[in-house]
Amino acid sequence: MEYYLAVDIGASSGRHILAHMEDGRIVLEEVYRFYNGMEDKDGHKIWNAEKLFDDILEGMKKCKEIGKIPVTMGIDTWGVDFCLLDKDDKRIGDLVAYRDDRTAGMDEEVYKIISEDELYERTGIQKAIFNTIYQLMALKTKEPEKLKEARTLLMVPDYFNFLLTGVRKQEYTNASTTQLLNAKTGEWDHELIKKLDFPDELFGELSMPGTVVGPLKREIAEKVGFDLKVVLPATHDTGSAVMSVPCTEENTLYISSGTWSLMGCxxxxxxxxxxxxxANFTNEGGYEKRYRFLKNIMGLWMIQSVKKEFEAGFDYPGKNKDDDYSFANLCDRAKEETIDSIVAANDGRFLNPDSMIREIQNACRECGMQVPVTPWEIARVIYRSLAKCYKETTEEIENITGKKFNSVNIVGGGSNAVYLNELTAAETGRSVNAGPGEATAIGNIGAQMLSNGVFSSLSEFRECVYQSFGVIKY
Known part of the structure; x- marks a missing residue:
């Protein structure tokens, strides 16, 4: 039996998921899960790259322990973040996180060189202050010595692939989040890079999902107890998630629902x-150079942040020591509340506030709305606000593309939020099909299976996802 390993690393956790085919269906098995989160170091928010790589290896060792050795593996993560390597392939500095404030004001520095309109015409990528282009401008402006020392730029999954194999490859879908690719050619925009005075040598040949990176380095194979081939999935997690949307219709509206809600077609x-x-839509790279025309919506980051604060002891009227702050209970209890307040969920104020609870309360107070105080009221405000965003975004997509959509296909962790799915159906006036929660890992595995000839096309893979996992209709 052939096993395939997806290493899916999100902003709050990572997991190793094995898959194999059984009676024509994909069967999943989670073998390892680990924590991820930003850390504060030297005045910056960073990712602990060493810990993350250790966890990648630990999950691989678990495969050995249970006697299920994968033939290939693939790694996906979030987008925009990167590291630089010097001439000796040593990492330069820490892996700075996209929520770090080093990019403050860097949009204006970029627009001194190229206008915002021209930048969008060239790249098709929405303005987000954390995009790689602004992170690189921050380095050029504040730490130019690091750029001068750099010889290689690797996005986060590219870097982990390099540590595993010693091979440097820049994968297309994650590279598209940099805002440095030309939207017409799907290649690095070297003219733009030259204008911005970024070192051109950092931007090499792009590799597509399905490309074999290489075998494990000998010392890595010895550590984990086996060898395999590392294959590129769509290394941007949303790219992988969209691959696994269980719908083969040409006009498909999707939401990849996780820390972010990515809604598009x-x-x-x-x-x-x-x-x-x-309307602030983006054109990110997808499998087979399809374009993921979508909007970033703040997503479950809001409820994740609120959950952490309540678990840490945030006080509220009627608090009980036995109160359950699990996502499932927050969602169920929110449905029972009656508060009608909503906030602009995509407002930048919710990107990284000191207290998400206080920020939501302040936003309601400023608009003259009832201020939520209990976890269940706050959860209701968040879910209703997200559903309103989904409605507005659906209308924008239809108006801009001229397409019509009869349903919304939701995949990712948020597909399990029953109340949010019901609100989305009510707000958008469309049926909601809730697909697999582990959509990103499934898409990651799909690229590996397509590379290995298990499926002949993306459509065939998506049909298998539907047959394997089904959907829940709302």
Whole structure:
């Protein structure tokens, strides 16, 4: 039996998921899960790269322990973050996180060189202050010696692949989040890179999902107890998640629901129109160079942050020591509340506030709305606010693309939020199909299986996802 290993690392946790085919269906098995989160170091928010890589190896060792050795593995993570290597392939500095404030004001530095309109026309990528282009401008402006020392730029999953194999590859879907790819060609925009005075040698040949990176380095194979091939999935987690949307219709509206809610559709060509720019849509790279035309919505980051604060002891009226702050209970209890307040969920104020609870309360107070105080009231405000965003985004996508959608296909962890799914169906006026929660890992595995000839096409893989996991309709 052939096993495939997906290492899916999100902003709050990572997991190793094994898959194999059985009676024509994909069977999943989680073998290892680990914590991830930003840390504070030297005035910056960083990812602990060493710990993350140790966890990658630990999960691989678990495969050995249970006697299920994968033939290939693939790693996916979030986008935009990167590291630089010097001439000796040593990492330069820490792996700084996208929520770090080093990019404050860097948009204006970029727009001194190229206008915001022209930048969108060239790249098709929505403005987000944490995009790689602004992170690199921060380095150029504040720490130019690091850029001068650099010889290689690797996005986060590219870096872990390098540590595993010693091979440097830049994968297309994650590279598309840098805002440095040309939307028409799908390649690095070297003219733009030259204008910005970033070292051109950092941007080499792009590799597509399904590409074999190589075998494990000998010392890595010895550590984990076996060898395999490392294969590129769509290394941007949303790219992998969209691959596993269990729908083969040409016009498919999806939400990849996790820390972020990524809502959009697939297009054969990027849409870099003024209408798309004004609505803040992005054209990220997808499998087979499809374009993921989507909008970033704040997503479950809000409820994740609130959950942590209540678990840490945040006080509220009627608090009970036995109160359950699990996502499932927050969602169920929210449905029972009656508060009608909503907030602009995509407002930048919710990106990284000192207290998400206080920020939501302040936003309601400023708008003259009832202020939520209990966990269940706050959860209701969040879920209703997200559903309203989904409605507005659905209308924008239809207006900009001219497409019509009868349903919303939700995949990822948020597909398990029954109350949010019900709200989304009510707000959008469309049926909601809730697909697999482990969508990103499934898409990661799909790219590996396609590379290995298990499936002949993306459509065939998606049909198998539907047959294997089904959907829950709302």
């Amino acid at each position: 697939e297009l054969p060509k990027a849409n870099c129109s003024k209408e798309a720019k004004n």
